[in-house]
Amino acid sequence: MSDTVESRDHDTFLSPVPNRVRDEKSLSALWEHSRLQCGRLLLRWARDPATLIQALIYPALTLVMFRIVLGDSITAVTGQSSIFGTVPMIVLVGAMFGSVVSAVGLRGERDSGLLGRFYTLPIHRSAGLVGRMMAETTRVFVTSLVIFAAGVAMGFRFTQGIGASLLIFVVPLVFGLGFAMMVTVLATVPGRIPLVELVSIICTMLMFFNSGFVPVMAYPTWLQPIVANQPMSCAIDTMRALAIGGPVAEPFVKTLAWSFGTVAVFLVPAIRGYRRAAQDG
Structure with a gap:
């Protein structure tokens, strides 16, 4: 009788048998662990006032100020509403400043040892970085929705059909990925x-020297090629063309080249830096 009780008590405290066993180096583990890291970051950012201010409130207020201060002047010079350059510019500004707050949080996780604790767990080694890029992409998409909604209230319109309207949201995602890396x-x-x-x-520097702030022709002649071909200008020109018409292929190809080129340059240093930060923590 006592043996039966002991056996039953022993079984009570046994850990449950896992029903989904994955090799921590498998693609399925990478997806699952990255998804969890992404969700963790999104939840933390949603609860962090600094992130909300930099990613949403600051860009929205900047959009209003640009519209009030420069809107009519730019429209008078170009004959085209300035809102079609200002809204894309502020979408990119929100993507960049949100990444700054995210980077500060990453440094805090490194200094607190959280990255080190994650590194000791049986999870895919790339999940931390991949999950962070997934979270960055989601944050940029949400920021874009908010800023474009505010722009529509101020006169911004999507005039080139559903396909162009959907593609316009891809541009800040691609731009934001390179900047976040x-x-x-x-x-x-x-x-x-x-x-x-x-x-x-x-x-x-990027915000005040691009084709969305003022037309390229307003800059000194020697500076115009630099302004016209810097990454923000390429992305802004693409989004403007997708909204109201104009050449799309050239600025879009330049945007892809800038973004994927940035990812290619910083990918290996990001992987090594993330691993070093986790090991040192």
Whole structure:
């Protein structure tokens, strides 16, 4: 009788048998673990006021200010409503400044040892970085929805059909992926580089020297080729053409080249930096 009780008590405290066993290096494990990391980050960002301010509130207020201060002047010079350049520009600004807050959070996870604790778990080694890129893409998409909705309230319109209207949301996703990869590398660099200040300078330079801020012809002649071909201008020109018509192929190809080129340059440093940050933590 006592043996039966002991056996029953022993079985009570046994761990349940897992019904989904995956090799931690398999593609299925990569997808599952990346999805969980993505969900963790999205939940944390949704609860973080700094992220909401930088990714949503700041871009929306910037859009309103640009519309009030420069809207009529640009429209008078170009004969075209400035809203079709300002809205795409602010969508990209939201993507960039959101990445800055995300990078600060990544550095905090490194310093607190959270990345190190994740590294000791039986999860796919690439899940942390892949999940972060998934979360960044989701954040950029949500930001784009909010800014385009605000733009529509101010006069922005999608005039080129459903296909172009859907493709216009792809542009900031591609742009944001490349920028997020670069910022991730900076966030995992050993030491205490002034991350926020450095990336903010980059964002500010791009924001004030692009074809969405003012027309390219308004810049000095020697600066016009640089402004016309910098990554933000290419993405803005693509979104403007998808909204109201115009050449799409050239600026879109340039946008893809800039974004995928940035990913290609920073992918290996991001992988190595993320692994080093996790091991050091």
